[in-house]
Amino acid sequence: MSAIGLSAPPSSAPFTARFPWAQGRDPLxxxxxxxxxxxxxxQSARESNARSYPRRLPIALRRGHGIYVEDVEGRVFIDCLAGAGTLALGHNHPVAIEAIQAVLRDGLPLHTLDLTTPVKDTFVETLFGLLPPALAGKARVQFCGPTGADAVEAALKLTRIATGRRMVLAFQGAYHGMTQTTLDLMGNLGAKSALGGNNAGVQFLPYPYEYRSPFGADPATTVAHSLNLLESVMTDPEGGVPAAAALIAEIVQGEGGVIPAADEWVRGVRALTERSGVPFIVDEVQTGFGRTGKMFAFEHAGVVPDVLVLSKAIGGGLPLSVVVYKNDLDLWQPGAHAGTFRGNQLAMAAGTATLRHIEAEGLVEHAAAMGRRLRDQLRQLQLRHPVIGDVRGRGLMAGIELIDPAGPSSHLGHRPAAREAAARVQQACLRRGLILELGGRHSSVLRLLPPLIITANEIDRVAAILDASLSLELG
Structure with missing residues (x-):
């Protein structure tokens, strides 16, 4: 592992001093x-009890530059949360800032509902230029409200109208948003319990979670069992499950614990949905635009979905979401889906600049390379720390599942999830200058979503902080 010291940010950075660790005050x-x-x-006195991140990350931020943020006390952190993957280029990237400033200088309208503008036209052309030709050549786009959840709602509405059906097939461990409808698609029961735990019009299926196979099988058998079950649900006339309006899936489950689906499984799902006439919705809110080492995560498997849900990185750090879908689904009527802020011109300008920069600077390939480096480092940590049960992910989307090495073993040899240990390591990392989030079953997975611009030295720094935090907190 390389040296932990890093140079100071460039003089143009908004920080007023060099990083603390460059002055002999290394938080590591x-x-x-x-x-x-x-x-x-x-914040604690006035904000809602529903607030979440500040409970685990008790810091007040004032500035950001690249992969770094500075709090009001002058402490600097590496941000491996990055707006839950929103900040593909990190904080205040010059190309995004210049695009926003240009809109303001030119006196362009800031919000236009769904009226078109040169800014919007350029954004659409840029987006379609990044889509696989098999989708771009026969697709339409719907601008939605600011969040990915609204785009998921639009995708469900679209497919239910087009098929005349209601039932949706979803997967255990899924996360598609926190609105009333998208909660029905969520695998996690916690957020739904206060609402009665309803899953109206949704049939859940096991996701091919290889480390903790829902079928109690090895990875290859898990994929086969999952596809066999899906085929049975979709074709068995005595199975009790109505024909589906859509099947929705994440190619890499994010909140569910950074669980990548095998390419073979994705191809199998695509084949089954085509054969059954069920629209295949892929939720790329978190994985889209280079995050997994491909422009879109579904490209790893060489498939094309019927509906693609996009948000987070698409707005260059500003709120924006869209649904891209095949022409033959375009059966809804004018006004079937709307939203006041679907004409956010600042987000479209920042999004265009961000997407073009990702492509021009080869950041998709960079994310793939840095992701391999990160997972290699994490697997080295796994050899030294028995609390690490699994290291997984794709591109710059990594997960470390912590276990109780002394706990009872399953018949597959896996130990119980270690929720309390994960929480302690998260706090230890924060004290050493690293922001990361938890996820997965029992919140036992350390999740890393650094900006795509992260360097090899910065990857090594992240691994060094994790190593120290695991050693000092868990022994």
Missing amino acids: LHPYELRSNPLLER
Whole structure:
């Protein structure tokens, strides 16, 4: 593992001082003290009980540059949360800032509902230029409200209208948003319990989670069993499951614990949905635009979905979401889906600049290479730390599942999830200057979503912080 010291940000960076670890105050060696301050106290007193991130990440941020953020106390952190994957180019990237400033300088309208503008036209042309030709040549786009959840809602509406059916097939471990409808598609029961736990019009199926196979099988057999079950559900006239309006899936489950689906499984799902006439919705809200080492995660398997849901990175850090879908589904009527902020011109301008930069600078390939480096480093940590049960992911979307090495073993040899250990490691990483999130079953997976611009030295720094945090917190 390379040296942990990093150079200071360029002089154009918005930070007023060099990084603390360049001044002999490296938080890896001298961890930050996590203490309250007036901003955090007012937030706790005034914000909703539904707030989530500040409970685990008690910091108040004031500036960001690239993969780094600085809090109000002058402490600097590597941001491997990055807006849950929204900030593909990191904080305040010059190409996004210049695009936003150009819109403001030119006096362009900031919101236009779905009226077109040169900014919007350029955005659409840029987006379609990144789609696989098999989809771009026969696709339409619907602009939605600012969040990925609204785009998922639009995708469900689209397919239900086009097919005349209601039932949707979804997968255990899925996350597609937090609105009332998208909660029905969520695998996690926690957020649904207060609402009665309903899954109206949704049939859940096991996701091919190789480390903890829902079929109690090895990876290859898990894929085969999953596809066999899906075929039975879709074709058995006595199976009790109505014909589906759509099947929705993440190619890599994010919130579910960074679980990549095998390419063979994705191809099998695509074949079954085509044969059954069921539209295949792929949710790429978190995985789209280079995150997994391909422009879109479904490209790893060489398939093309019927409906593609996009948000997060598409707006260059600003709120934007769209649904791209095949022409033959375009059967809904004018006004069937709308949203006041679907004409966000600043987001379209920033999004165009971001998408073009990703392509021009080879950041998709860079993400693939840096992702391999990161997983190699994490697998080295796995050899030294028995608490690491599994390392997985694709591109710059990595997951580390923590286990209780002393707990009872399953018949596959896997130990129980270690939720409390994951929470302690997350806090230890924060004190050492690394922001990461938890996810997966029992919140036992450390999730890393760094900006696509992260360098090899910065990957090594992340691994060094994880190594120290695991060693000092868990032994």
